[in-house]
Amino acid sequence: MEIVKICILVSLFCVINLSKMLIYYLNSFVIFTREFEDCRNHDSLRKNARNLAQASSLRIITKRTFDCSLTSDELMTLLQILYTEMLALNDIVGSILMRINRGEAIDNLGVIVREKLRQRILVEHTKLPELRIQNMENRLLEQMNYVFSNFPANSANILYMYDVFKEELDQSLLVVDYAARQKSEDTRNDILNNLSDIRVAFDARLICNNLTVNEELKIDMVLRIRRRAMDIIEHHLNKDSRANNN
Numbered sequence: 714m715e716i717v718k719i720c721i722l723v724s725l726f727c728v729i730n731l732s733k734m735l736i737y738y739l740n741s742f743v744i745f746t747r748e749f750e751d752c753r754n755h756d757s758l759r760k761n762a763r764n765l766a767q768a769s770s771l772r773i774i775t776k777r778t779f780d781c782s783l784t785s786d787e788l789m790t791l792l793q794i795l796y797t798e799m800l801a802l803n804d805i806v807g808s809i810l811m812r813i814n815r816g817e818a819i820d821n822l823g824v825i826v827r828e829k830l831r832q833r834i835l836v837e838h839t840k841l842p843e844l845r846i847q848n849m850e851n852r853l854l855e856q857m858n859y860v861f862s863n864f865p866a867n868s869a870n871i872l873y874m875y876d877v878f879k880e881e882l883d884q885s886l887l888v889v890d891y892a893a894r895q896k897s898e899d900t901r902n903d904i905l906n907n908l909s910d911i912r913v914a915f916d917a918r919l920i921c922n923n924l925t926v927n928e929e930l931k932i933d934m935v936l937r938i939r940r941r942a943m944d945i946i947e948h949h950l951n952k953d954s955r956a957n958n959n
Contacts, residue, residue, distance in 0.1 A: 781901060783893040783949070791893060791945050795886050797839040798849050798941075802882065804829040805853060806875045810868055819866055826854045841948070848944050852937055856881075859930065877926055880918045881934045887914070888942040893949075905943050911935050 783791070805826055812819055819825075830850050834841065841849075856878050864870035888904070888911060895901040904910075912935045919926065926934075 780896045781898045782896045787949060788890065788893050791889055791949055792886060793837070794839060794841065794845075794945050794948070795882065795889060795941075797833055797837045798853070799879070799882050800837065801830040801833040801849070801853060802856070802875070802878060804833055805857065806871060809857075809871060813866060813868060813871070819861065822857050822861065823854060826850055826857060845944060845948050852941060855933075855937065859933075873924075876922065877919070877924050877934075880915070880922060880924065881938060882941075884911070884915045884918055885938045885941045888938060889945055892942060893946060901946075905939060905946070908935055908939060911938055 808825055808829055809819060827850055830846070830853060833839075834846065856874075860866075860871060860874045864874070892901045892904040895904065912931075915931070915935055915938065919931075
């Protein structure tokens with residue numbers, strides 16, 4: 714019996730010690746696991762911080778080298794040019810309507826367009842080389858010549874076509890805005906040369922505003938939208954090129 718008791722006591726002692734050892738090693742394992750996890754997270758954070766720093770540098774380099782999109786300030790400068798053309802159209806139409814109401818003959822469209830455009834450029838402080846001003850003048854004169862060549866010169870006809878030409882200018886603004894935001898030169902050129910998409914978007918504008926024009930005029934306006942957009946963006950690119958050469 715004594716031997717059995719001793720064996721039981723020894724067994725209990727061993728079980729207790731083994732349990733303590735298991736608890737100790739389990740705690741040690743948990744502590745080690747936490748320390749390992751903390752160390753791994755710390756290394757991960759350091760790696761992520763380093764990658765972010767490198768990524769930021771790469772984005773800057775990529776922007777300078779490959780990203781053709783315009784900054785917000787550059788885009789606003791281009792849209793200001795279009796805004797000047799819109800205001801010039803307003804001035805021209807207003808001047809023509811005043812003359813019609815006074816019973817005066819409109820036989821000097823070229824002079825009216827030139828004077829009103831250049832006055833508006835001065836008022837808006839729009840900086841453009843003479844070539845771009847002349848291009849703008851030609852576009853406005855094309856619009857006015859169409860009205861007087863195809864309709865009786867009365868206020869109703871002039872105001873109707875004024876609404877049509879405003880939609881043309883608004884569509885030009887959208888094309889410039891979209892093309893100027895593209896990072897790739899190829900993508901930008903594809904947008905500017907995609908007459909089909911410009912036509913679809915312009916048709917939608919006319920329909921939404923209950924405006925109807927014949928097919929010949931619509932084609933002329935779509936071509937003028939592209940020409941206007943390309944002229945304005947080329948102005949920016951040429952200005953950038955001259956700045957880089959200097």
